[in-house]
Every structure is written in C-alpha cells, then in structure tokens.
Amino acid sequence: MSDVKTVTKSVEQKFADRGIRLTRRRRQVLDVLMSADAALSAYDIAELCNAGSESHMPTMSVYRILDLLQEEQFIHRLETANKYVSCSHIACAHEHSGSQFLICDGCRRVEEIQLSPEAVGAVEMAANAVGFASISPQLEVKGLCVDCQPERI
Amino acid sequence: MSDVKTVTKSVEQKFADRGIRLTRRRRQVLDVLMSADAALSAYDIAELCNAGSESHMPTMSVYRILDLLQEEQFIHRLETANKYVSCSHIACAHEHSGSQFLICDGCRRVEEIQLSPEAVGAVEMAANAVGFASISPQLEVKGLCVDCQPERI
C-alpha cells in the first residue's frame, strides 16, 4: 500500500540513508502532517500531537522539527498561508524539482501539482526580462476547488 | 511628471471618483508606501508615519487603512512577505487584472510585473486540470535581482 498516510518503511529508509534520526518527536510531527487532509499551522500540529493524551509537545519543538523536515523536503511550507503540508512525493523514489500549490479559498484544501515545464518556463522568462534569476520554483495559487465552486446546472 | 512618488492629482481623482475620502491618515499611509523603495510591514509604515514628529499613528489605523487601500487596488499585500507595496499602476488610467511580483531574496526589492496571457493561461490550465477554478492571478516569485546575482565575468 503506497497511500498509507503515516510514516512508512520508505520514509524511514530516507531518514536512514541521510543519517537523520527519526525520533519519536519527529515521527509524531510527520505522522500528523501526513494524515492531515489540510494544511496545518505549527500550533495546530502541536495540538494534534497532544490530542491523544500523549506527552506534551512544545511548539518550539514543532518549529524546530518543521525546519528539519522542510530542509529534507519531507514537507513544504505554504508561505501565503503560514501553514505546512507533507510533500505529496514523500514516498517516491525520485526527486522532484519545484512544487506548485493550489489553495482553495473555500475549504483551504491544498493540492500539490507540478506545472508543465512550459508554464514554469514562461514565468522564468518574464522574470529574466526584468533581470531576475535563480527563481525559486515554488508557486502558490489561490482559487476554488471543485467542491467549493458555485454549482453549475 | 508622472513619477513623483507621492499622492498625485490623478490618485486624488480616483478617490473622488469612487466616493472615498482621502483623509490625512490615508494620505500619510499612501505617501509612505509610494515613496518607499521597498515593501514595508504595517509596523514599518506606522513608524515612518511617526518619524517626522507627526502625530501618533496607531498600527491599528495602519491596518484599517491598508485594508481599504488594498480593496481599492491602490496597494498590494505581499502574502509571502507580510509586507505591503503601492501598486505600480496607481497613477494609470486603465485597470490591470492580476499582478505578479518578483521578490529578491538578496535585498528584498520587489518588482511588479505582468505575465504574458500565455504564461497566466498555462498556470490556469494546470489548475483546471485538477478541478480548480476562479484562480486569483496574484503570483509571488522569489529569486535574485540583477544587483544581487553573483557577478559573472
């Protein structure tokens, strides 16, 4: 099953491969993010970690762990929302370059997509035209997901 | 002179046309933003308003005024930076649809550009493909401006 929404063997393996310890705290944070169906704030995450009468998770620890998980590309930070999501390719073997996110203005659901190279290229080209380079390929686009669009008869 | 960096007759006219009062407080905030050469936080703006021994500008007022100026498209909020910039088309007669911003990771300078319809279309198409609609056309892209790029010989 590749869509079990918690830390899997393949994720554990990535930690091991990179010499990063998958501690209890880190596993808690990653499990919460992977089983969430929405982007979560750091404080949301802390709360959810503490929900099951587990030991107290300080938000400071959450932030520290989020930093690490982000560096290692297990999760993404949504900069327009100040929230965090697990990477939709967390269990994949391959690397993926940039990420684009669609954020629903209705229900706040987040969809991670990969734009076509042409679309990304068009943005890069416009940036180059005014002298910008080394563009980070993370884009966050807001709209309405299929469930939140006004019904069309 | 169309590039004087304070509230001009044409801006005043826009307020009048829309029946919005250009009060002293609103003018202060807009002047600060228009004469700034960088994006400013709400607290930056309050400080700058108070710099010239002018009367005390509460940050609450700044936020209220920013909301109004944003609704009226005189300014934009950079969601990835929690900062505000005046619209580069503030003195133009025509409307402009969406805005895209290039934000320099080095010096934090902000450039407002307009992507080609093709580029915007490519993003929209990718969104539609996964069921998203009514995409807001504001994009914020990070990179390095021409002054902050490592020198190339």
Added chain:
DNA sequence: TCAAAATTGATATACTATATCTTTTGATCG
C-alpha cells in the same frame, strides 16, 4: 443644528515565529 454614518483612537488579545539557555538522550570510543 442635529442625527446618522464614517473615521479614528485606544486597548486588549490572538496568532506566528525566533532566541537562548538548560536538560536529556544517544552515539562513540577507550
């Protein structure tokens, strides 16, 4: 002028994030 609406003032508080120092845990090596 007077009443209603719009604007501003003042204060409290929520939310997001970082700094810093201490304690605990885990790995390594003799």
Added chain:
DNA sequence: CGATCAAAAGATATAGTATATCAATTTTGA
C-alpha cells in the same frame, strides 16, 4: 561498561504580524 561529546528536546522569554471591540471624534447631509 562508563566517560565523553554531540544531537535533540525542554523550558522560557520575547519579537513580529494581525484582528476584535468599544469609545471618541469628525464628516455628511437632512
């Protein structure tokens, strides 16, 4: 095994961004 050193987590304080709410003032218009 136990000493030692580094990594991780705990604890606390504080900075930075934003909203809620109610009171006072100003503006508008009947």
